[in-house]
Amino acid sequence: MRLHRNLVFAVIDALNLIFNEGEYADKVIEKVLKYDKRWGSRDRGFIAETTYDIVRWRRLYDEIAGVHAPYSRQALFRLFAVWAVLRGINLPDWKQLENTPERRIKGRFDELSKIRKYRESIPDWIDQLGIKALGEKRWTKEIAALNKQAQVILRTNTLKTDKASLQQLLKEESIETKTLTGHLDALQLTERKNVFTTQAFKNGLFEVQDASSQLVAPFLEVEPGQRVVDACAGAGGKTLHLAALMQNKGQLIAMDIYESKLKKLKIRARRNGVHNMETRPIASTKAIKKLYGKADRVLLDAPCSGLGVLRRNPDTKWKLQPEFLKTVKTIQQEILRDYSKMVKPEGKMVYATCSILPEENNQQVEAFLASPEGENFTLARERHIYPSESGFDGFYMALLTKAQA
Structure with missing residues (x-):
C-alpha cells in the first residue's frame, strides 16, 4: 500500500x-x-x-x-x-x-x-469492571470480540419491499449481500461499501441496523392496531422497525428527551413510508403522565454504558467514566419505574440496553420487579446477546408483562 x-x-x-x-x-x-x-x-x-x-x-x-x-x-x-x-x-x-x-x-x-x-486496549477500570461483572474467562472472550470491526448489516423495510427483492436490487447496484440465520429481515454486506448513496436507500427500502439491534422490536410482540410507545426513541432505528411490524396500523408514539433526535426521526420515517407514527418530546413528566395506563406495548431502549457496541463506537472506551456508569444506572431505574406506568393492564414492556453488564441488565429488572412500581409485572423472558457468541453487538432485552387490573 x-x-x-x-x-x-x-x-x-x-x-x-x-x-x-x-x-x-x-x-x-x-x-x-x-x-x-x-x-x-x-x-x-x-x-x-x-x-x-x-x-x-x-x-x-x-x-x-x-x-x-x-x-x-x-x-x-x-x-x-x-x-x-x-x-x-x-x-x-x-x-x-x-x-x-x-x-x-x-x-x-x-x-x-x-x-x-x-492487547485489547482498554482502561484499567473497564478491565477490572469486566472481570468483576462477567468473570475473567467470559470477559476475555467478550472484549476480544468487541475489538473486531463491525459488519455492515441492513434491515429490510417490509413496508416497501421484501428481503429477496432488496437483495436483488442491491446486487444491481453492485452491492453483494448474504442472509443471516435467525434474523428475519437482515442482510449483511459481503464487502464494505457506502450504501447511503444507493437508490434503494434513497427509496427507503432499508435501514442500516446491527443484527442484534434488529431483535429488540420483535421481542416486544407488537401487533397491528395497537398503541405502542417507544419511550427512548433517539434517532428511531427501533421505532421504524416497530412501524413495519405493526404494518403501519395503530398508533406508534416515539418519545425522547432530545427533540433534535425526533426531528431526524421524522425525516427517516417519511423515507421509510411510515404513517402511523407521531413524535412527542419529553419536556417534563407531563408527557409520560398523559399516557399512564394507555399503552398496549412500551419499549424502553434505555440509555446505558454502550459497552456492548464498542465495535462500532471504539471511542466509548476513552470517553466512558466510572461516574457516568453510576449515574446511568440511576437513570435506568427511574425510567423503568416511571415509564412502566404507561403500560395498560395485560400489556407488555421490553427493557433493553446495548450493554453486557449484569448491573445494567438483569439486575436492573430484578430491582424493578422488587419495587412498588414493578409489583404488577412479571418477567416473561429475557435474552443476553454476547458478541463472542453472536458475532454481532452485545445486547440485553427483557419482556415484562403486566397483570390484569
Whole structure:
C-alpha cells in the first residue's frame, strides 16, 4: 500500500479532534470526509477505517509509541507510524515519520500483547469492571470480540419491499449481500461499501441496523392496531422497525428527551413510508403522565454504558467514566419505574440496553420487579446477546408483562 500525504494528514486531523478535542468519532469522520470532494470510495474508506483502527487500539499504540494525551501533532504521527508498521506498510520518506523504530515497534507489540489490558486496549477500570461483572474467562472472550470491526448489516423495510427483492436490487447496484440465520429481515454486506448513496436507500427500502439491534422490536410482540410507545426513541432505528411490524396500523408514539433526535426521526420515517407514527418530546413528566395506563406495548431502549457496541463506537472506551456508569444506572431505574406506568393492564414492556453488564441488565429488572412500581409485572423472558457468541453487538432485552387490573 502506498500512503498518500493528504489522506494521512486527514487521519491526523481526525485523531486530534477525537483525542484532544473530545469530539465523537462518527461526527469527526463525517466532517473530515468533506475536506476534498475528489476523494473516491477507497480514499474515504482509508481515512475512516484507519482513524477507527487507531482509536480502537489507542492504549496499545500509546505504550508502543511512548506518547500520552494530550497529543502533539508529532505524537499523533507516531501513533500513525505504529499503525502502519504493524500492518506491514512501508513508511514514506516524510519528515513527520523520520526515525521510526520499526524493529522496536514490533518487539513492543509482541511483549504487550501478552497483557490483556494492552492487547485489547482498554482502561484499567473497564478491565477490572469486566472481570468483576462477567468473570475473567467470559470477559476475555467478550472484549476480544468487541475489538473486531463491525459488519455492515441492513434491515429490510417490509413496508416497501421484501428481503429477496432488496437483495436483488442491491446486487444491481453492485452491492453483494448474504442472509443471516435467525434474523428475519437482515442482510449483511459481503464487502464494505457506502450504501447511503444507493437508490434503494434513497427509496427507503432499508435501514442500516446491527443484527442484534434488529431483535429488540420483535421481542416486544407488537401487533397491528395497537398503541405502542417507544419511550427512548433517539434517532428511531427501533421505532421504524416497530412501524413495519405493526404494518403501519395503530398508533406508534416515539418519545425522547432530545427533540433534535425526533426531528431526524421524522425525516427517516417519511423515507421509510411510515404513517402511523407521531413524535412527542419529553419536556417534563407531563408527557409520560398523559399516557399512564394507555399503552398496549412500551419499549424502553434505555440509555446505558454502550459497552456492548464498542465495535462500532471504539471511542466509548476513552470517553466512558466510572461516574457516568453510576449515574446511568440511576437513570435506568427511574425510567423503568416511571415509564412502566404507561403500560395498560395485560400489556407488555421490553427493557433493553446495548450493554453486557449484569448491573445494567438483569439486575436492573430484578430491582424493578422488587419495587412498588414493578409489583404488577412479571418477567416473561429475557435474552443476553454476547458478541463472542453472536458475532454481532452485545445486547440485553427483557419482556415484562403486566397483570390484569
